[in-house]
Structure formats: structure tokens, C-alpha cells
Amino acid sequence: MNDLNQADIEKICNQLFDDFRGVLSWKWDNWVGSILSEFNTEAEKDIRAPLERSLPLFWDCTTIQTAPQCVQTLDKRLGELRPTQLLFTSPPSNDAFVFCAWWPWSSGMVISLRIAPFNKNLSKAEESALMEQLKVWAKI
Numbered sequence: 152m153n154d155l156n157q158a159d160i161e162k163i164c165n166q167l168f169d170d171f172r173g174v175l176s177w178k179w180d181n182w183v184g185s186i187l188s189e190f191n192t193e194a195e196k197d198i199r200a201p202l203e204r205s206l207p208l209f210w211d212c213t214t215i216q217t218a219p220q221c222v223q224t225l226d227k228r229l230g231e232l233r234p235t236q237l238l239f240t241s242p243p244s245n246d247a248f249v250f251c252a253w254w255p256w257s258s259g260m261v262i263s264l265r266i267a268p269f270n271k272n273l274s275k276a277e278e279s280a281l282m283e284q285l286k287v288w289a290k291i
Contacts, residue, residue: 156270166205205241207242208242221271236253238251268281
């Protein structure tokens, strides 16, 4: 990953985690290699506003086919969006971007957020290093 993309990803991630500090608790999620938080749907508006500032693009199951190919690749990797699920992203650049998977639970009471950078052109070693850096940015 070139330095410009790394700096952009770091800036976006730091802004997200700063916006949510004291509001959400984070943990590592091995399933998709991301930072995970879960919150009650009563806080939805308070969570969504800062999320949309940092990740202004979003798709649902009816619009994902209009997303850039790299975003569609991520969607497939995540198991494809279902009704009520959203995929927020920063503007993709050179197939790299930051995403947030917004997944309401079937109970309708809880929403899971999974945040991570995505770059389909990284080697396994580069991807591992980036995931370790993500943990540092999230302070977990």
C-alpha cells in the first residue's frame, strides 16, 4: 500500500475511533478481521451521524450492485448484504478504503458494527500488519 493510502486510512480510522471513544466499546473480531462493537438500537442516530461523516458512501442489498467492484468484492467476502444490513465506506481509492458493516440483529434491539480497512491488493503479510495497526488505532 502506498504511503498516501496508508495515511488516508489511518486518518479515517483515528477519526472514527475518536468520535466513538467513551460511546462504544471495541473488541477484535476474527471472523472478518475487524474491530467490533455492539450497541442498543436506541443509540442508532447518535452512532450513525459520526459514522456517515467519516464513511459517507453506503449501500444496502438493493444498491450494492451499483457499488465499485472493490466494494462488491468486500460484500461477497462478508457474505453479501441482507435486508436491513448496510455497508458504509470511505471513497475507494486504488481498491483501498475503510468500511463499516452495519448489521442489525434479528431481535431488532442490537446493531453490530464491524470496522476495518480493505485493500484487495495487499499480500498476507501486509494485510496482517495493517490489522495489527488497526488494533492500535482502536486502542484494543
